[in-house]
Amino acid sequence: MSTIRVLYIDDEENNLTAFKAGFRRQYEIYTATSAADGQKILENVDIQVIIADQKMPKITGVDFFKSISKTHPDPVRILLTGYTDIEALADAINHGDIYRYITKPWNDLELHNSIKNAYDAYVAKIELRDKIAELEKTNDELNRFIYSISHELRAPLVSAMGIVNVVKMEGLFDSCGEYWGLIETCANKLDYYIQKTLQYYKNHKTTSDISSVDFNKLIQELIDLYSYTDKDTHFHVEIRQNTEFYGDAFRIEVILGNLISNAIKYQKEDETNKKVVISVDVQREAVEIVISDNGMGILNEHLEKIFTQFFKAKTNQGTGLGLFIVKEALNKINGKIAVSSGLSEGTTFKITIPNGR
Template sequence: MFAEDKKIRVLYIDDELNNLLAFQASFRRRYKIFIASSSAEGMSILNDEKDIQVIICDQRMPQSTGVEFFQVIRKAFPDPVRILLTGYTDAEAIINAINEGEIFRYIKKPWDEFELQNAVQNAFELYTTRLQLKRKVSELQKTNDELNRFVYSTSHDLRSPLASAMGIINLARMENSVDDPNNYLGMIETCVNKMDAFIQKIIEYYKSIRVEDEYAEIDFESMLSETIAICRMQKPSVEFVLNVDQQVVFFNDPFRVSIIMDNLLSNAVKYSKPSTEAPKVEVNIKVDEYKAQIEIADNGIGIVEEHLNNIFKMFFRSTTHVNGLGIGLYIVKEALSRIGGDISVASAYSVGTTFHIMIPNFKKKKEDQESN
């Protein structure tokens, strides 16, 4: 005997009264049974009883087929596991049931009591596993959100004392109040700037994963011109070549596309060879109605082949000769993943690096959103 609150809750739908009574007679001691003689009645029970765990439905019914019923309820009631019964060997119905109704099992009528009992037990175990997984995912998401908020808040709080430290350094220099023959102030300033840059990258990453997607029109010529102007301040000796072929309207997330371009161009400048008389970064962009293909090539220090598979990992640095943070390319990869893009890299050490980026054009998606 099973305690009432421990019984598996099963909804059985069949337009034949004899089948309903036979199911009740066979399994009433084992399961908490709800029966319905039509799809409408079954839907009513699902609305009233929120914790149905297994649904068994006959395929051939007057108002709708079992597959059609499962197709209707699977979004409104995704948790109950679905089992289809039929007295017909109908291959098309089986295929539709799996593809459209997302059934767990297909059982022929007249059903075998032992087979059906095993199917219900397995369905219940799947139901329980799914709920546990959903609960764990929810808990992990909550923990991750709390951690992200903590990191973001802490990062903002850390920038205030860093700004104060920079102010004190500048004040000491202006007043010549510190005798600094070994340039300790310069060393402190370098460390403070490095820390501030790292904190800004953390804030940038947080915004990239937290800000909602927002599709808008992107003019690559204008966006890249602004980014290049900022990069020129970073290193005026670098020559930039920008070629944009954009004959169609392009829609995607301007915030994340800007993050991607900023990090890639900043890296190209940062990792240029000190010995090169003519450091160069070339950007080629080809836009069509489906995507934007972007190529960013430099003649910088390059990346050794064994490091190419690791450069998109957080905190990985391919060289110690430049004060990189090891987070920029990770942010690029995450932002591209969020907007449905892709990136690949080719590089030769001491020759240069070329990044190939694909970003989808969401013009049609934007039009569909506006029409709805």
Template structure:
């Protein structure tokens, strides 16, 4: 422990105070008070890590003093000096004074020193933890602001670039210049997709659950419209199915992360020259919860990679598509919603992913 512990000892007997201070003054910063009232005033004016009080004091017992101390300053670690016969005082100290330790009288100096050392370590550890929690809260708040900026300040200009590029292509007939604009479109699309993935990553891993009533059909309808705008699905037989027999409460954002990444993987890992491409995405809500099932006939996943595909940045193919975080985000979202995920796949045959989510009561 790098710094000296500040100790306050309250006792109505001068001899005890003097003896205590003389015995501990070299190792600790010791102050004393003759009564509880004086002790409370001293705690208001100075930071003590450890406060020790005798139980038997005339105006106020040690337990009563600690009750008031908690109201004035709950941070110091509290130690009560009492006798074996004061069993009720011990019980009261636990229930009312939140005492860290009891030391029976007559006390032993080494016992007191060890108790103060341990109490000081607890105090400084708690203080450091509180400081780190405060910093963590600040970082979390700043991260929320950053994600907001990522969504609005970056995606806005990207959409403007894409829109201007599309307008410019309407005015140009030269194939070489058109190719340049196509390259711009491809680059902006890749960057926007990466930003979208980062937003999904944040939603799935950093934001606490916010449960609302989910209209599954409406959710899937919205997402499919977004897929049609984002990708050319004309060569894929896409089947979307919804069965919702009762109300379902879940986190809308995390549910969309699950659905989006399952469909994205199914799309990105289709066989390039396959004529009969298929993706089936179904969501069923029944008494036993919600089941999301995504099936494709794409390139599949080699068995040796199937246990690793839910790890961050893990890819199961050398194809230059995907970011390696899609299934990781699915797994994180599923776990935060207390659900389960199953994957079965065969190389060159396709992949099936089943997500089961419980009802939130």
């Protein structure tokens, strides 16, 4: 371990001499008879522990520590006091201006242990700051990676999907057996993964932005957006919104979009009357939303697991991300969700979101 650099400020020369004599072999010691001289040393030496006497002619030890809290925040501060000044000590401790105080005359063992503990606190502070800097760097790299996913990766994917659509328009989709269909399926699946990844990332990064939410408009936009995948699914919508609702529009859209998309996606192929029922009841305290379908349903043993990241039932062809994102988004806005389902009978989700008005 490197030698601990200690600065001791005291207007009494005898105390400085005694400190040097007692600890010169254990620490690299710097001394000053005034706060101004101590300030000069701090500007030229990387001090790790500062000891200051409380009662000095021009400035108290507590006030000196406060004065250097912004310019020299790293050194850990110990106060020596020969009299009881509880109010000043309590204020200094509460504001983080001092690490510990020791009464004079000091006990060598107590002061030695205090310096060692203060140095450990100093090292921990520096390591924490380095870890934070490392995390910030990693976060910046993650931001660039997400940007790459949303732009550089998705752009060629959209082009490939566009080519498939051109093939369909020209009547050549079935000309090569099932190959074009396989390409379309893979492209759609990859696009779905990219979109869910972006949703998950934005849900964690985006701060809540409270604004007015019009559920009539929002629900219709989401139905129009997702119903293109299955035109045979019929929607029955009942919205009661006689009062203003304020909430996180981004996360509410993510929640409802995933649930409506799932309600369409997991319909039974042989069902002749595919339907999704959406009920929205806006009250002054909260909105209650119920989304039901008559689709494939979920096994009872799976109901507690469906909100787990990457959980997929054997009959489920999804990614295991959609409902996990729903639960994460609800947690961000203090919402609640309940689910009931029966195999081949359909699924009902009930969501409650507080009104932020």
